Amino acid sequence: MSGGTTTKGKNKKQPENPSKMTKQTLSVEATGELAREASLDSISLQIRTLTAEIKTELQANKEEITTEMRKELSEFKRDINKLLDNMDKEIKEQTERIQDGETRTEELEQWSYDANKAIQHMLQQQKYMEDKLEDFEARARRNNLRVYGIKESKEAKPSELKDMIEGWLKKELGLEDDLQIQRVNRAQAPKPREGQTPRSIIIQFQQSKTKDMILYKAWEKKKMTFEGEGVYFDHDYTAKVLQQRKAYLPIKKKLKSMKIRFQTPYTKMRIFWEDGMKIYNNAEEAARDLKTRGCEVEGFQMAEEGIHKDKETNVKGLASWKQVGDIGTMKDRVRERLQEYELRRKKTDGGEETRGSIAQEK
Missing domain, CATH: 3.30.70.1820 (L1 transposable element, RRM domain)
Structure with missing residues (x-):
């Protein structure tokens, strides 16, 4: 035991000098602080260098983007101006066409009015001549x-x-x-x-x-x-009178089947009904009266006089045409229609107009 105790006593270190240990510790700390400061300075330098590079690149990109945008905006403005010039030219052409159309419409309206009066006069003269010719032919026969x-x-x-x-x-x-x-x-x-x-x-x-x-x-x-x-x-008889008398044939056939006495003097018809004699001026009038009496005439066609009345109605329709308003009123109507057309066109081309206004503001 004494031998073991002696060995342990020999291996035990003696405590160092405290002041020396403090100096060493301070020296190590100072060295670490210097190393950290050097490392921070290096990092700061790298950051400043990177920042400068980024600023340079951003400035170059900004100038490139600005140049490109200016170029595109310039082209866009040029296209818009060109489109506006074309639109102005087209509107000018359309305005000239509309003015020319107004002039032609005025002339056509006046011509139509004059032509209608001339046609009306000619139709009246034609009817007068037909009546005279019919009377002359009847006298000759x-x-x-x-x-x-x-x-x-x-x-x-x-x-x-x-x-x-x-x-x-x-x-x-x-x-x-x-x-x-x-x-x-x-x-x-x-x-x-x-x-x-x-x-x-x-x-x-x-x-x-x-x-x-x-x-x-x-x-x-x-x-x-x-x-x-x-x-x-x-x-x-003349051809006209024969045609009028021919229209009575279906009525005559019906009256004979009913054993009713009748006569056809010239272009009229005389029927002897139970309630008295009645004279009809044309076949249509006679057929209408037979229908009211319950006698339907089969195969009846409108008499020549009825057809002539339709023609006279058409002639009167032509004669009733008249000029609506004066020339100034017609111009106002055309101008209003043109304004309505412009409003519809603006609504349709609203997107193009919006882009054009933006380009002009820029």
């Missing part, structure tokens, strides 16, 4: 008598027709006096084929009273024949 039903093979030659008809009339009606027939001829129409309805024969008398006397005797006799075949007489 006043001495004529038409005979229907004589076959065309009965006369050997056209020159023999007059003698044949005059001898037949005297024999059939028991006349002895001279009939004063001036001319006898077939109606001016293509010769029908065998078996078809023959053309009527027109007899022209010197005096209308002779024609009326023969026509009255023929109607009084009721049944006239030529070589055993039935014939009938009638006035020599």
